[in-house]
Amino acid sequence: MVGASFRNTSQILELAGCDLLTIGTSLLEELKTTKGPVDRKLSPDLADEAKIERLALDENSFRFLLNEDAMATEKTAEGIRAFSADIVKMEALVAGRR
8 A cells, every 4th residue: 555645744644554655855854743652543454354345346347436436536647647747857856966
């Protein structure tokens, strides 16, 4: 599981236990000064114990359900466009420092 595009530190803390998080430098600085414990919210054990309906999906079913949810479709596309633009910016920065 990977998380990104956080707007505040509470969003990050709610994903404690996530394998990978992409966190902006300003939020990292804010987390450094945060006091108190961080409780793990996500783990394989917690997922196994969760009382939720499991969906058996193939690719076609997944794509159909994704497209039925306008927000999921639009936010996914928006995120991909933003990450693509950031890659171009990062490549330009790296090329300029050589």
